[in-house]
Amino acid sequence: MLEIVATIIxxxxxxxxxxxxFAATRPSTFRIERxxxxxxxxxxxxxxxxxxxxxxxWSPYEKLxxxxxxxxxxxxxxxxxxxxxxxxxKAGAGRMEIIDTAAPAKxxxxxxxxxxxxxxxxxxxxxxPEGASTVTTWSMHGPQPLMAKVMTLFFNMDKMVGxxxxxxxxxxxxxxxx
Numbered sequence: 001m002l003e004i005v006a007t008i009i010x011x012x013x014x015x016x017x018x019x020x021x022f023a024a025t026r027p028s029t030f031r032i033e034r035x036x037x038x039x040x041x042x043x044x045x046x047x048x049x050x051x052x053x054x055x056x057x058w059s060p061y062e063k064l065x066x067x068x069x070x071x072x073x074x075x076x077x078x079x080x081x082x083x084x085x086x087x088x089x090k091a092g093a094g095r096m097e098i099i100d101t102a103a104p105a106k107x108x109x110x111x112x113x114x115x116x117x118x119x120x121x122x123x124x125x126x127x128x129p130e131g132a133s134t135v136t137t138w139s140m141h142g143p144q145p146l147m148a149k150v151m152t153l154f155f156n157m158d159k160m161v162g163x164x165x166x167x168x169x170x171x172x173x174x175x176x177x178x
Contacts, residue, residue: 019150019153020146020150022153023146023149023150023152023153024146024149026144026149026152026153027144027149028143028144029141029142029143029144030141030142030144030148030152030157031139031140031141032139032140032141032157032158032161032162032165033137033138033139033140033165034137034138034139034162034165034166034169035135035136035137035138035169036135036136036166036169036170036172036173037130037133037134037135037136038133038134038135038136038172038173038176038177039132039133039173039177040133040134040176040177041104041129041134042104042105042127042128042129042134043104044176045104045127045134045136045172045176046103046104046105046107046127047077048172048175048176049107049125049127049172050077050078050081050098050101050103050107051076051077051078051081052072052077052081052082052083052096052098053072053076053077055083057171057175058168058171058172058174058175059168059171060164060167060168060171061085061091061164061168064087064088064090064091065087065088065090065091067087067088068085068086068087068088068091069085069086069087070083070084070085071083071084071085071086074097077098078098078101078103079098079099079100079101080097080098081097081098082095082096082097082098083095083096083097084096089116092113092114092115092116092117093113093114093115094111094112094113094114094115095112095114096109096110096111096112096123097109097110104127105126105127105128106124106125106126106127107124107125108122108123108124109122109123109124109125110122111123111140111142119142119148120142120143121140121141121142122140122141122142123138123139123140124137124138124139124140124141125137125138126139136169136172136173138165138168138169140161140165
């Protein structure tokens with residue numbers, strides 16, 4: 001009996017080691033990106049993104065917790081604007097700061113999560129005019145440490161976060177086209 005238990009433990013340890021070794025071969029960075037075409041000029045979309053106070057109208061993450069605690073700091077909008085949140089398990093906690101803008105074409109944000117996990121990423125919004133509409137892209141990229149690499153073996157983060165980006169862009173589209 002003891003021999004069987006020892007064999008099971010060795011097999012489990014080898015399996016875990018194999019999973020970690022395979023995960024270590026995965027890319028050290030990630031990028032998630034979604035885009036939509038909005039029937040509005042970039043000048044109409046840009047203010048909805050570069051002002052964190054206006055995210056309540058379109059961000060899918062604002063709806064995760066009806067009791068979400070929001071804190072705004074720094075500038076009112078644009079470079080230097082800060083937004084921190086503290087919410088339930090779904091919303092988690094973190095902080096965003098706009099670190100660069102190129103009105104009305106681009107907003108770059110540092111995105112620091114403290115709960116449910118620690119992560120430091122960059123989010124970017126670009127607005128490229130195309131005829132009478134604007135192709136608006138929401139992307140996020142950053143480092144992918146070993147534990148995140150292991151998680152991606154079991155969960156498709158691109159699909160999970162991507163669906164949120166798609167939902168947010170659809171709501172942003174509705175808000176900008178009004």
